[in-house]
Amino acid sequence: MSQAAKRGLAARRLFERLLPRIVVSPLFAASLFFVYGFIAWTVYISFTRSGVLPSYTLDGLSQYIRLWATPRWQVALGNLFIFCTLFIALCTAIGVLLAILLDQRIRIEGAIRTVYLYPMALSFIVTGTAWKWILNPGLGIERLMHSMGFAGFRFDWLVNPKMAIYTVVIAGVWQSSGYVMALFLAGLRSVDDEIIKAAAIDGAGPLRTYASVVLPIMRPVFLSSFIILAHLAIKSFDLVVALTGGGPGYATDMPATFMYSFAFQRSELGTAAASAVMMLATILAVIVPYLYSELRGANK
Amino acid sequence: MTQTAPAGIVRRKGLRHRLMRILLFAVLGVFCLYYLLPLFIMMATSLKSLDEIRTGTLVSLPRQITFDAWLKAWGSACVGVRCDGLKPYIWNSVLMVVPAVAISTALGAVNGYALTKWRFPGANTIFALMLFGAFIPFQVVLLPMARTLGVLGLAGSVSGLILVHTVYGLAFTTLFFRNFFMGVSDGIVQAAKIDGAGFFGIFSQIVLPMALPAIVVTVIWQFTQIWNDFLFGVAFTVGDSNPVTVALNNVVNTSTGVKEYNVDMAAAIITALPTLLVYVLAGKYFVRGLAAGAVKG
Numbered sequence: 001m002s003q004a005a006k007r008g009l010a011a012r013r014l015f016e017r018l019l020p021r022i023v024v025s026p027l028f029a030a031s032l033f034f035v036y037g038f039i040a041w042t043v044y045i046s047f048t049r050s051g052v053l054p055s056y057t058l059d060g061l062s063q064y065i066r067l068w069a070t071p072r073w074q075v076a077l078g079n080l081f082i083f084c085t086l087f088i089a090l091c092t093a094i095g096v097l098l099a100i101l102l103d104q105r106i107r108i109e110g111a112i113r114t115v116y117l118y119p120m121a122l123s124f125i126v127t128g129t130a131w132k133w134i135l136n137p138g139l140g141i142e143r144l145m146h147s148m149g150f151a152g153f154r155f156d157w158l159v160n161p162k163m164a165i166y167t168v169v170i171a172g173v174w175q176s177s178g179y180v181m182a183l184f185l186a187g188l189r190s191v192d193d194e195i196i197k198a199a200a201i202d203g204a205g206p207l208r209t210y211a212s213v214v215l216p217i218m219r220p221v222f223l224s225s226f227i228i229l230a231h232l233a234i235k236s237f238d239l240v241v242a243l244t245g246g247g248p249g250y251a252t253d254m255p256a257t258f259m260y261s262f263a264f265q266r267s268e269l270g271t272a273a274a275s276a277v278m279m280l281a282t283i284l285a286v287i288v289p290y291l292y293s294e295l296r297g298a299n300k
Numbered sequence: 301m302t303q304t305a306p307a308g309i310v311r312r313k314g315l316r317h318r319l320m321r322i323l324l325f326a327v328l329g330v331f332c333l334y335y336l337l338p339l340f341i342m343m344a345t346s347l348k349s350l351d352e353i354r355t356g357t358l359v360s361l362p363r364q365i366t367f368d369a370w371l372k373a374w375g376s377a378c379v380g381v382r383c384d385g386l387k388p389y390i391w392n393s394v395l396m397v398v399p400a401v402a403i404s405t406a407l408g409a410v411n412g413y414a415l416t417k418w419r420f421p422g423a424n425t426i427f428a429l430m431l432f433g434a435f436i437p438f439q440v441v442l443l444p445m446a447r448t449l450g451v452l453g454l455a456g457s458v459s460g461l462i463l464v465h466t467v468y469g470l471a472f473t474t475l476f477f478r479n480f481f482m483g484v485s486d487g488i489v490q491a492a493k494i495d496g497a498g499f500f501g502i503f504s505q506i507v508l509p510m511a512l513p514a515i516v517v518t519v520i521w522q523f524t525q526i527w528n529d530f531l532f533g534v535a536f537t538v539g540d541s542n543p544v545t546v547a548l549n550n551v552v553n554t555s556t557g558v559k560e561y562n563v564d565m566a567a568a569i570i571t572a573l574p575t576l577l578v579y580v581l582a583g584k585y586f587v588r589g590l591a592a593g594a595v596k597g
Contacts, residue, residue, distance in 0.1 A: 020499060027430070034433075125528075130338045133341070133342075238531065245553060259439045276440040276443070
């Protein structure tokens with residue numbers, strides 16, 4: 001074999017060896033640019049006086065001070081708190097209940113599961129549109145109750161600034177509770193039958209078996225469904241837009257709609273960036289400890 | 301009370317058991333209604349005339365079924381100033397979703413394969429760093445993305461949306477394929493390497509055929525996510541290039557003229573139909589995607 005051919009072969013070997021890295025690197029670079037680079041840009045802008053156009057002169061914490069002094073932001077945070085709490089609590093309660101009920105050797109379980117889970121396939125915009133109609137103050141549930149003989153029934157949550165945020169909870173729970181059911185059902189299926197038998201032999205009734213034996217085993221499922229629901233809640237945007245449009249006024253604004261409105265409707269880039277950074281910080285506070293424990297567990 | 305004790309206990313137990321079963325099915329049934337009722341109401345409303353909507357109630361069946369609302373939602377409802385119905389926007393969504401799903405799935409497959417079967421120093425760190433993209437609230441990238449699309453000349457276009465969905469879908473598709481390939485034994489790949497097969501040879505001949513379930517799960521997940529997306533659509537497109545979710549929201553929230561609830565409902569069902577169809581046909585894979593995407597939510 002000639003020297004040149006040998007060198008050619010070596011070069012090809014080297015190329016083959018580096019190929020995986022060559023394939024991964026543009027994707028990794030894209031992620032560095034579009035995720036980390038963009039986050040850095042947003043964080044930077046949040047420390048400037050940017051208005052309609054981005055300005056690159058640093059201005060300390062002025063945007064954050066403005067943000068926290070904005071009543072609309074405070075409403076958005078209050079709504080996020082109400083929504084998060086109720087959304088997570090109700091989805092978990094319904095999800096756990098349905099998973100336990102479905103775990104009782106039901107013959108048509110597959111069909112029922114399909115029904116419980118289908119809202120997850122819908123866009124939040126579709127869900128919002130449907131519930132906007134169902135909760136319609138004139139023609140919706142109110143009319144239905146009137147026709148059933150409850151003449152004094154009033155249901156105006158959708159247009160009532162004090163109650164409108166709860167309509168978002170109603171629609172959100174309808175859409176996402178089936179997901180929690182699916183997570184818990186999968187978890188219940190992986191519980192060792194021996195443990196349940198042992199509990200039965202010890203004389204524990206079904207209720208007690210679930211409450212003090214099975215559910216404690218499901219702690220990881222509780223944790224991951226909590227993370228998922230919190231993540232969904234913090235990011236919720238579409239549902240609010242479709243259901244209430246953030247209204248009446250800005251009574252149902254959430255951080256995500258606040259950010260969108262300041263960025264694209266009012267063109268106050270600095271404040272919008274500051275609110276986006278606050279959202280990121282909230283999500284990181286929930287997710288980083290979780291990811292850390294997950295990855296550490298996986299590496300063991 | 302003359303019955304003998306053992307038989308009584310058994311009887312009572314049987315009765316109690318039966319009562320519990322009835323209660324169980326009653327509760328399950330009530331929840332079935334809870335989940336199905338909105339769909340039923342949407343369906344019923346979309347088949348009624350406006351007069352009937354005003355005189356009837358939410359759950360009353362249409363006395364006279366009419367498809368006018370469906371025809372209008374599809375072909376002539378007004379979205380902003382344009383009155384061509386949802387049809388052009390459905391087309392936008394299709395044009396967006398097909399390339400975005402194909403590209404992000406293909407890249408995720410190669411990436412997941414390279415990161416698991418050709419481990420090189422730093423592969424795990426790269427994966428962890430890329431995975432982070434799956435958790436961020438997208439609000440934090442909206443502003444720079446809008447500017448970047450402007451610089452690239454893709455602002456307000458379907459191509460711009462394809463790029464956005466591909467870039468931010470990559471974290472999920474990589475995650476799905478990486479998890480799948482982690483469960484595939486290295487032995488086959490090692491043997492093929494010894495036989496002299498290269499990176500792409502092993503990928504296309506051995507790994508890809510094996511990865512069919514992962515491909516199905518990923519495609520379904522990406523399709524559902526991208527079709528249902530609203531945030532990117534509303535932030536990065538205008539008017540004619542809106543995806544269907546944005547158009548639906550515009551139809552429903554136009555404040556001019558008479559509120560046509562039947563058209564709204566028909567439009568909502570039309571928008572939901574593709575993902576619902578995928579769910580009904582491939583529910584198993586959809587659920588698997590949900591479980592795999594559980595880290596994300």
